[in-house]
Amino acid sequence: MKLVSSSPEMTEAIGFNIGKMLKTGDVTALYGELGAGKTTLVKGIARAYGIENRDVTSASFTIIAGYRSDPAFYHIDLYRIETDEDLDNTGIWDCIGGDSVSVIEWAEKIEEELPEKTIKVKIKTVDINKREITIEGIYEEDWHNL
Ligand SMILES: Nc1ncnc2c1ncn2[C@@H]1O[C@H](COP(=O)(O)OP(=O)(O)OP(=O)(O)O)[C@@H](O)[C@H]1O
Ligand SMILES: [Mg+2]
Structure with missing residues (x-):
């Protein structure tokens, strides 16, 4: 599903x-360059869980x-992670899946480890205010029925 944000x-x-639309245990992976709007999107996701x-x-x-x-909601940002050791020291493996909902910025750093049914959101900067947002793992029909 592809959306445009202005x-x-x-x-x-x-x-x-x-x-x-997320359910307990869901993992959402965010992709997009610096300043694409990943954290901005996380603010919206978090609001669905009553987080300011x-x-x-x-x-x-x-x-x-x-x-x-x-x-429980986890906002994970892997921008600064460089090695597998860094990653294991974060405790990330206790924060994804299970009884929580998690959202991961710079998810490409753990691409191989992501659960199979991870929801993937790719944000592409088109111009100063315009972003192309591609969502994989959410059915377009469910989206329109929200
Ligand atoms: N349509 C848009 N959607 C999201 N952000 C936008 C949009 N238009 C402009 N912006 C601006 O782009 C910036 C996005 O910043 P944000 O921190 O969300 O990006 P990010 O992808 O998390 O960056 P980083 O890789 O540094 O974590 C903000 O300054 C925001 O105001
Ligand atoms: Mg960010």
């Missing part, structure tokens, strides 16, 4: 709709931000 607000709204917008930030130091929502 503002950060619209990207956040798309994230909110994705969040509403301002509580979701870009990870300068935090690699995993966990929220005590029900189900």
Whole structure:
């Protein structure tokens, strides 16, 4: 499914709709260059779990931000991860799947380890405010029935 966003607000709204469709245990992988809008989309997904917008930030130091929502929500940002050792030290394997919902920025760094049914969202910068958002793993029909 391919959508076009013409503002950060619209990207956040798309994230909110994705969040509403996710089920416990789901993993969502986000792809897109620096500034594409991954964190903006995560703000919307998190809002579907009652997490406030301002509580979701870009990870300068935090690699995993966990929220005590029900189900637990994890925002994971692998930008700074360079080695398998770095990765294992984050505790990421306890934060994906299971009883939680997780969203991963720079998911290509663990592409091989992602669960088979991972929802993949690719954000492409078209121009200053325009983004092309491709979603794999969510049925277009379900989306329109939201
Ligand atoms: N349609 C749009 N959707 C999302 N962001 C947009 C859009 N138009 C402009 N922007 C701007 O692009 C920037 C996106 O930043 P954001 O932190 O969400 O990107 P990111 O992909 O998480 O970057 P990083 O790789 O650094 O984590 C924000 O400054 C936002 O205002
Ligand atoms: Mg980000």
